Structure formats: structure tokens, C-alpha cells
Amino acid sequence: MTKKKFAAIDTPVPLLREAILVRNITDMAGFAGEAGVDLRPHVKAHKIPRLARIQVNQGAVGITVSKLDEAEAMIDGGLKDVFVASPISGPQKIKRLLRFAEKAEISVVADSPEGIGALAREAGKKGTKLKVLLEIDSGNNLCGVLPDEGALELARQIQGKGSLEFSGIMTHAGHCHDARGPEKVQAIGRQEGQMMADLAANLKKEGLPCPRVSVGSTPTAKMAGMVKGVTEIRPGNYVFNDLGEVSLGVAMEEDCAVTVLTRVVSRPTKERCIVDAGSKTLSLDRGVKGGTIFAGYGKVKGNAEIVVSRLAEEHGILTLPPESEIKVGDLLEIIPNHAGLVVNLASTVHVIRNEEPWEEWKVSAVGSK
Ligand SMILES: Cc1ncc(COP(=O)(O)O)c(C=O)c1O
CATH class of the missing domain: 2.40.37.20 (D-serine dehydratase-like domain)
Known part of the structure; x- marks a missing residue:
């Protein structure tokens, strides 16, 4: 009882037990420090600006969000570097995103010629340069292109737009949540990191350097983050953990x-x-x-x-x-x-x-x- x-x-x-929360935050920040990767936690797990500030104070370089409502509340809460890790579609949304860029460092993903074109148009009208990462599908079958099917062409399209800055590539191996057992999770994490590091190396050869090679979920961050060439991890739920992570053995x-x-x-x-x-x-x-x-x-x-x-x-x-x-x-x-x-x-x-x-x-x- x-x-x-x-x-x-x-x-x-x-109920949120502070001691466990702080332990989870410092553990992941410690891993990122040792592995030499940036930690950019996904805050959709908690949606609490105060908690995001603790993460940044403990070493996170910025935060990741999936929705503009999240981005706005976080910027109002004092967060200064926000990565919108879902493709943004529709002129209202893109205009809103560009307004955020007046107050914070903003980056966003795209994975289609239409998406890239729309971002470029609105950023061009505003006279700003928007940082864009290309989203890659590492097996989750959600958003993102496959590395050998269109990634190079789309990266070139981003780089070719005067109002956009090609900032790198990102992926989220969300299918790790379907894995059975820690070995499977680890294999998915290694594959996620290696696939992204290989793609970044290929893009570099083609004259498209990737300052950011961004990967990760709570289950895979520590495997994918160890792969040479990966620069950034984005775990989210690690601050809390739950029976999902316990079931996966992480x-x-x-x-x-x-x-x-x-x-x-x-x-x-x-x-x-x-x-x-x-x-x-x-x-x-x-x-x-x-x-x-x-x-x-x-x-x-x-x-x-x-x-x-x-x-x-x-x-x-x-x-x-x-x-x-x-x-x-x-x-x-x-x-x-x-x-x-x-x-x-x-x-x-x-x-x-x-x-x-x-x-x-x-x-x-x-x-x-
Ligand atoms: C794009 C993206 N990055 C990172 C995460 C964080 O993953 P997790 O909740 O397993 O920590 C998610 C979660 O869905 C995500 O969609």
C-alpha cells in the first residue's frame, strides 16, 4: 500500500520521483559526454519546460520536439535551441515555425521535394536561412527516405535552396519498441548508427558535409551513439522510463x-x-x-x-x-x-x-x- x-x-x-528523474538525466548526459556526442533530448515525453531546462543545465545542447505547440511552450519557457523532428506541412505552420526562429535557434526536418520547396519559399519570403535536416528511414517505416533511394538527391535540393541550410541527416529507429529482448534492441541501435554514419560519409564525398548526424530513441541511444560518425542522440522517455523500457530490458x-x-x-x-x-x-x-x-x-x-x-x-x-x-x-x-x-x-x-x-x-x- x-x-x-x-x-x-x-x-x-x-507522481514524479525527483531522485530517479535526476539519476536518469545525469546517466544519459554522462553517456553523451563519454561518447563525445551531443544530447538533444526529445521533450515530447514530458512536455514540461522546467524539466527541459534541467536537461539543458545538465549538458543537453538543445531539445527536440515533434509539434509546434511543444516548440512554442518550450521557447516561452526559456529554451533556446529547438529541433522540430517532424516534417512541417502547410503555410500557416511554416510561417509559425519561422516566427519561432526570431526567438530561438530552430532546425527542422524534411523528406520530400514538396516539403523542401515549401520551407524554401516561406523562408525566402522572410529573407531568413532555415536549418534543415533530411529525415532518413532506418526501418521504422514512418517518415523519411531510404539512404539509397533519393537521399542524395533530396540533400542536394536542400543545399541548392538559397533560403535553406543543409544541416545534416536524422533518423528515429522507433521499431526498436517492437524488438524482443535487449540483444535485438542493441542490434537495431548499431544498425541505426552505422547506416547514418555511412550515409553521412557518402554525402560528404558528394560535396554535402553533414554537421549533424542525429539518431536515437531511449532504447537505442547508447548503441547508436557509440558509432563513429554519429554526432547527436535524441532519447526522450529516458527521463521517466516505464514498463515499456523494462519489458525491453533497457x-x-x-x-x-x-x-x-x-x-x-x-x-x-x-x-x-x-x-x-x-x-x-x-x-x-x-x-x-x-x-x-x-x-x-x-x-x-x-x-x-x-x-x-x-x-x-x-x-x-x-x-x-x-x-x-x-x-x-x-x-x-x-x-x-x-x-x-x-x-x-x-x-x-x-x-x-x-x-x-x-x-x-x-x-x-x-x-x-
Ligand atoms: C523523431 C524522434 N526522435 C526521438 C524520439 C525519442 O524516442 P524515445 O521516446 O524512445 O526516447 C522519438 C519518439 O517517438 C521520435 O519520434
Whole structure:
């Protein structure tokens, strides 16, 4: 059962243990320092400008975002170097991106002639030079071109536009989340890094030097980041970790900084209790596709025999051993399958320092635009 000292905290709410958070941040910053690569964490995992500032204070060169709403909140929060790692499409969005470039160092990806043309047009109208990285598909089958199918031509197109600066190449091996076991994850990370280093070397031979060769996810950052020629890693969820990383064997439960604090609101039968965290709090994420080792929508901390077996929007349905003494009013902590989704669904997280409630941090970089 969760400690009585959390009783004053209203539920449901994500708890963030400061000590684990700081350990995760310094561990990744230490790796980047030793490997000689820049750390540019993806902040979509936490969406908290204050946390991004801690990452930068601990050595990150800047941040990565996927949405302009995230970028705006982060720039308002004092972040000065922002990489938008999703292709931006539509004139409103490109104009908005270029307005950000008045306040911060901005770079963005592109992976199509249309995308490159649109960025070049709007940057040209504004009379600025926008930094653009070419997105490469390293096996995730999402955005990005294959290295030997169009990469050289698109890199040339970026370089050829007077209003754009070809700043390098980036990839995200998100398919590592489907891998079974740490060896598979490591192999994907090595392949991600090597493929990008080889492509950068080829582009250089063609007169297209890549100042940035940007790779990484939480599971692959430490493998891909070791490959010679890679210059930058972009892990995101490493600040929190969750049952996804635990299932993949790249983190332990003790490395998970986020839990959801929830209260038992009903015990209708011996085998079932109901808590106030449903799908609007825990999300419907069932964990990594590579075969989670946990049943259900999260794991009740310290109670391995309880299963979070079903979620309604506002309620979690927990299956209990009949002898369980859990009763209405009790507090439980659930380690989430996917911490980034949980925090994205919350408006604040409650930070726990030295196992005492400490501060509430606002999750402000939300919005899907
Ligand atoms: C482009 C890009 N870079 C980096 C990351 C960070 O990966 P992770 O969440 O595994 O840390 C993501 C996450 O989806 C991403 O989309």
C-alpha cells in the first residue's frame, strides 16, 4: 500500500520521483559526454519546460520536439535551441515555425521535394536561412527516405535552396519498441548508427558535409551513439522510463520515475476493486508490441498479484486475490506502460522529493498542432 504521507495529494495524478528523474538525466548526459556526442533530448515525453531546462543545465545542447505547440511552450519557457523532428506541412505552420526562429535557434526536418520547396519559399519570403535536416528511414517505416533511394538527391535540393541550410541527416529507429529482448534492441541501435554514419560519409564525398548526424530513441541511444560518425542522440522517455523500457530490458523498475497515484473508490467483490484512474489517466496503451512481460494497463507498485485488467474512461478495474485487504480510500501507485502518454494526459505532475510530496509541475507543452 502506498504511504500515508501521500494522503494529502488529490488523485488521480502522476507522481514524479525527483531522485530517479535526476539519476536518469545525469546517466544519459554522462553517456553523451563519454561518447563525445551531443544530447538533444526529445521533450515530447514530458512536455514540461522546467524539466527541459534541467536537461539543458545538465549538458543537453538543445531539445527536440515533434509539434509546434511543444516548440512554442518550450521557447516561452526559456529554451533556446529547438529541433522540430517532424516534417512541417502547410503555410500557416511554416510561417509559425519561422516566427519561432526570431526567438530561438530552430532546425527542422524534411523528406520530400514538396516539403523542401515549401520551407524554401516561406523562408525566402522572410529573407531568413532555415536549418534543415533530411529525415532518413532506418526501418521504422514512418517518415523519411531510404539512404539509397533519393537521399542524395533530396540533400542536394536542400543545399541548392538559397533560403535553406543543409544541416545534416536524422533518423528515429522507433521499431526498436517492437524488438524482443535487449540483444535485438542493441542490434537495431548499431544498425541505426552505422547506416547514418555511412550515409553521412557518402554525402560528404558528394560535396554535402553533414554537421549533424542525429539518431536515437531511449532504447537505442547508447548503441547508436557509440558509432563513429554519429554526432547527436535524441532519447526522450529516458527521463521517466516505464514498463515499456523494462519489458525491453533497457531499464529496471527502480528506474521508472513516474507512477500514477490513484485511490480505491469501490470494492464491489472480493476479486475486484475500482480505482479513480481510468483510460483518461493511464491511457489505453498495452505496452511494447514486442511482447510485454506485464499483464494489463500498468503494474501496481509493490503488489505483483494485482492486475489492472480493464479500464473505463474514469475508472480502473483491478483484479485482486480474494484475501486482499484493499479497501475503499486506500492509495495505490501504478507504474504505467507508457509514461509519456500518461504525463501528456495530465495537467500537472506531483514531484516527490525524499519520499515526501514536494511540488506540482505544470505540463504546459500540450496541444496537438
Ligand atoms: C523523431 C524522434 N526522435 C526521438 C524520439 C525519442 O524516442 P524515445 O521516446 O524512445 O526516447 C522519438 C519518439 O517517438 C521520435 O519520434
